[in-house]
Each structure stands twice: as structure tokens, then as C-alpha cells.
Amino acid sequence: MQKQIEVTFKIFTLLSFIVGLSFFSTKPAGGDEVMFINHLDKLFAQGWYAVVAQKSCPTLLFLCYPFRFIFSSFITLRIVNVLLFIGLLLYYFKYFRVKNKLFYYYFLFYSSTCWFLLATNDVLFIVSLTLFFSEVYYTLLHKTNTRPNLMLSSLIIAITTREMVVIYLPVIVFSLYLVHHYIFSKDKSVLSFWKSFVLLLVVLLLHLPSLQQNHTLSYDDKQAPKNGLSNWYQRQYLAQLLVNKGKLENHQHPSWEETDAYLKQHGLNSLPKSTFEGLFFDVKLTIKEFFKDFLDVSIQSIRQTGLIVLIVMSLSLYIFKNRRIKQYYIPIILAVMVAVFSLIIISYVETRWLVSVFIVAILYYAEFKNENKVYNNLVTFNMLFTILIAFYGMYKMLFIN
Template identity: 40%
Template sequence: MDKYNHILKRFFFVAVSIYAILVAIYILKIPAGRGDEALFVSDLNLIHNKGWIDAITKNISIPFMILVYPLSFILKKHIALRLISLFLTIALFFYFEKRYKFSTTFYFYLVFYLSTTIFFFYGTNDTLFNVSLIVFFSEVFLLYQYKKFDSSIAFVALIIAFFTRALLIVYLPVVLIGLFIIYKCRKSFTLKLRYPIAVLIIMLVINIPSLKENGVLSYDLKSPPKSIDATWGQRQYLAQLLINKGELKKGSHPTWAETQEYINVNGVESLPISISDAIFFDLKLTFKEFFKDFGNTLFLGFRQLGLILALIIIIPLAKLLKQRKLEYNYFLPASFLIMIAAFSFIIISNVELRWLAPIFVMAIVWYTYQEEIKLLNNKIVFLNYIVLLALVSYGGFRMFEKLMV
């Protein structure tokens, strides 16, 4: 079986390399301002035209803008944004190379995932947020699995993630579990807080204009036009209602004007104001959407992870039922399930898999660890290569079709 796995691995390497080249060509052809990228182009223009203080007051993603700003003087703004995302992704590879002793296979798993998702290369703050959280979770994994932990790297990464996107609030349950593990294992490492404290102070000082004007930290916001009273939470909720009625395509949103018109006709109480309010607004709908989104996320996630998605759920659950004892090595599998469940509950409309990138990448780390210390049966490894090869072939074919259009 080892011989067959070795052969399949070589085929996988070649297939992923071709797939990645096709994806790279496709990325180069993506027009400027796609999706949320337009928001960050607008933020850069605001900084250049009005200055940093005015931009921070109006809400921007400060850590990401700090990285992009210098490049925006010499490159087109969307190119500067995408280039920073590319640099951050490359930096993640260097981080893994320095902190782990994984074989080349791990990096091909990672390239497959990145090629399938693509969003790591968009000009948005998603990549900075994702990479920062991946590094934090990775350091927790290194602490309990390898007894190696760099508190400076871990806490600086967590602080950057916190100031980059408000989405960290959703990740708070697993972040707190990670901090608890760090606390319980505190005798295993030397605590170094000089750089984390410095970064925290700098970020707080830079946020002063927003704190003074708005009373909150500066985060990028999808704000409505001045003539609109509707909120993003109301627009999100209305999107799900219209999708369920078949009046809107899945993954789409009504316009701000359409949302405002719905409120004018049905009353302000017809839609929840915030995303958190949406959870309790209609419990029957909330639970219905939870199970639908949970199942849909697992189905679509399979396209990005192959059998890794199933194994990180099934293997730990089987061990837990047998041992009936929670241990630190359940952290990544538990985080995987907790975050999929959290997003399925909180986001009443479509769950976007880019929000789950930190735990999906860590699922690859978990699987690689299981594979390389021989905890997985060779037949399972063989089957996963078969599945991944099928997914690479499918993805490559779809990408080739897009390039031919």
C-alpha cells in the first residue's frame, strides 16, 4: 500500500501544480474591484484624498491599510491590495516551513486548498485576518502537540486579527479555548509580551479618532448611502427571506434601495436590525437555516478539503466515545465543528467559506500531523489521495473552461 500511496502522491503533486498554474492565470485576469475589493479601493482613495484621521473616523481596516498604503503610491490600488494578499500568503508558507518539519506533501495540500478557494489572493483584508488567526491557532497546536510555543508570535498575530476584522467576535469561543490551553501549559514556555504589548498600544493609539468619534474601533463597514436608514443586518436577513421565496439568487443581496422600500412598506419591525438580533427574531427560521447552512457548509467544504473534512470530525469523535475524556488534542477538531456551527447560527443568509479559512487550513495541519506520524491507516491515506485527485481534476477542468471563455 505504501508503494501505491507514493505513486498517487506523485500524481497529486503534478495535478496540483497544473491546477495552480491555471488558477494563477485566472487570478491575473480578474477585473479590478471584484466583490469586496471595491470597498478597500474606496478606503485607499479616502486615505489619499482626506487623510488618515478622516478615514479612520469613517471606519477602515487599519492594519491592512497600513500594509497596503506604501504600495498604493507606486501601483494601481487594486494591484497593491492583491500584492499584499499574495505577500501574506507567501509569508504563511515561510511560517509553516520554519515552525514545522512537515514533508512537501503538506505544502501541496495547502496549494490545493488555496487554488480551490482563490479568495486568499483578492485585494481584501480577509487574507490578513485569516493568516493572523491561522498563526495563533497553529501556535496553540504547537504548544500542546510539540511543546514549542512562541508567545510573541501568537499574541501579535491575535492582536492583528482583532484589529483587522470584527469577525474575530464570532471566533471568540475557540480563541478563548486556545487562551485557556496556553494558560494551562504556561510552565512549558517563557512568556514574552514586549512586542504584543507594543503592537496593542500602537493599534489603540491609531484607533483614537474612531474611538473618540464613534465610540468603537475602526473596522471596514459596508455602510448604506446617506439616504438609507436600513442596516446591513436588515439587508442580510431580507436576502434570506427573498432567497427562500425564490425571488433572489442564492449568494446575492437586495439593493439598499430595495431593503429600504421593504422596510417602508412592512415597517421597521419587519426585519432585525443587527445580525445578532436575527438569531432570535424568528427561532423557527433560525433553526431551519442552521441545519441547512451546516449541511451546505460541510458539502461545499468537502470540495476544498476532500476526506480531510470528514476525518477531522469522525476520528476524534470515535476516540472521544471510546475514551470518554477530553484532551488538548481535541482542540482543532472541536474548533472545526464549533466554528461551522457558529456561522450556521449567526449568519442567517449564505455562509461564505472564506470566513472558515483559519479552521480549514488548520484541518490540513491536523491531517498532515496524523498522516506523518502514522496515526492514519494507509488505506485511508490512499482513499484521500483518490478523492483529492478527483477534486483537482474537476477544479482544473472548471478553471480551464473559465479561461477559454
């Protein structure tokens, strides 16, 4: 019976990925994708210096540049992101050498949401951060067989791709603390990190126009209109207030004009100006939204990974029992990042911001099972549960949407 369930699970996960790929690949560009398409178009119209100085993602533009001579900007962005996705799969197969083949099926099932088709810099950020966390985990597993250049290079790309990396800083610092003895050991000279230094130099050169003009790295910018009163965080915070009052649909935002009007009516200090300020602006609301968002993310994770995220996240509690931090590295960073995003007052938590820790959670689950640490009955139940979710997801994509 268990063998039959496993075969059925594999078939349904593959079908789910194929159906998802077919469904999402026909979607037109929308949201942030329009901004990145415009950036790539401007690159050919105005030149490198002008586009990067106006705030964009130079690393992604650099990767897209040769393909743009052949394809449209939208198709180019998708091609580059699909290649990054394939590269991540090859990494797990060739370099990490994941033993449990179920990992690849769970990975494809999770990827049936086609997060890698977004024509934005999300995929580059996700893949680089996933590589970093995976290399830290690999180092903790093998200790002597470390790949510091790959680890540090992926971190450099992540830091210079999206400003959201700031939110990940707690787990990045924690990760470096755990492996610093292995990657910065006395037997390794500074020259052994030459590949990372060269990459850092190249990336800084790509960001040079923004460094000269704006004195900051060139991150994609969602700035408010120049003459406006509000910023992006205030718009997000107001969205949550309006959703709670039933004046706005969930997953929606007020316009810049509506946000400015709110500030004019209630005062310039009626909305917090930054993420940190928002945490203490209304403590009761922060606590309320934390539990609501944490529950919401947990429910969304079930749709995307079955019970994997919940199982792995719950394992982080073992740290209070045996204090084996390195053994529960991935459960810890998963739980911390879900908690951090739940703590920030925003209109809603998008699970695409958590793709990196969700993928390494799948990796941890697969490795855990491979060492017979996860009970077989639980693994079988999760397969059955995933089959049902895959069936429901395919039904929605084929017959409802």
C-alpha cells in the same frame, strides 16, 4: 501503486494551483475590493486621519502605504496579500516545521481558489487568525517550547482587523483557556510579553482617529444609507427569506431600498436587528437553515480540501469518548466554527470566512497522518479523490468559465 498515486496527486495539485493563480489573477476588482481600493486612494487624497476616522482597516493601509507609491491601489493590495500568503507558508516551513510534505501540497491545492488574491483585509485577518490557532496547537504539542509573543501578536492583529472576530470569540476564548498555563506561567514576567505590548500600542495608534471620532476601532464599514431604515444584518436576513420564497437568486441580496420598503410594509420589527436577535426571531427557520447551511459548507469543503475537513471534523466526536480535549483541539474548533456560521441566519455561508480553520484542519490531517493515526487506505483514497476534484476544477477554469 500507492507511490504512483502520490506522485500523480502532487503533480495535479501543483497544476491546480498554477491554473487557479492564472485564472483568478486576471479577474478585475469587484465587490468589497472596490471599497478597499477607494480607502487606499483616499489615504493619499485626504490623509491618514480622515480615512481612518471614516472607518477603514488601518493595519492593512499601513502595510500597503509604501507599495502605493509605486503601484495602483488594486495591485498594491494584491501584492501585500500575496506577501502575507508567502509569509504563512514560510512560517509552517521554518517555525512550525511541518514534517509531512503532503501538507504543502494540500495547502496549495486549497489555495488554488486564490483566497489570498482578494484585494481586501480578508487575507490579513485569515493569516493572523491562522497563526494564532497554529501557535495554540504548537503549544499543546510541545508544551515547554512556547512562543507567546507570536501567539498574542497574531491575535492582536486579528482582533483589530475585522469585526468578524466577534463570531470567532468562542474558539478564541477556548484556545486561550487551553494554553494559559503554558504562556502565563509563574516563571514568565510581564516584560517577557514586551513585543506584544509594543505591537498593541502601535496598532492602537493606527486606530486613533477612529477612537477619537467614533469611540470604536476602525473596522471597514458596510453601513446603510444615513436616512435608511435597515441595517446590514436585516438586509442579509431578508435575502434568506426571499431566497426561500424563490423571489431572489441564491448568493444575491436585495437592495437597501428594497429592505427599507419591506420594513415600511411589514413594520420596523418585521426583521431582526442583530445576529443574536436573529437566532430567536424564528426558531424553526434558524433550525432549518442550520442543517441546510451545515450541509452546504460540508459540500463546499469537499471541493476545496477533498475529504480533509470532513475527516478532521468527524474526529471531534471522539471528545465524547475519551475527553482528551487538547488532543482534538483543531477538530473541535473546526466543528464549532462551521456550526456557528451555519447557525447564523444569513443569505449564504461563504467558506472564505472559514479559511483559518480549514487551513489548520489541513495541518492537523498532515500531522495525524505523519503519526500513522490515519489509515493508509483512507489517505490513498483521499489523494485519488483530490486528483479528480483538481482535474474537474482545472477543466472548468480552462474550458467553461
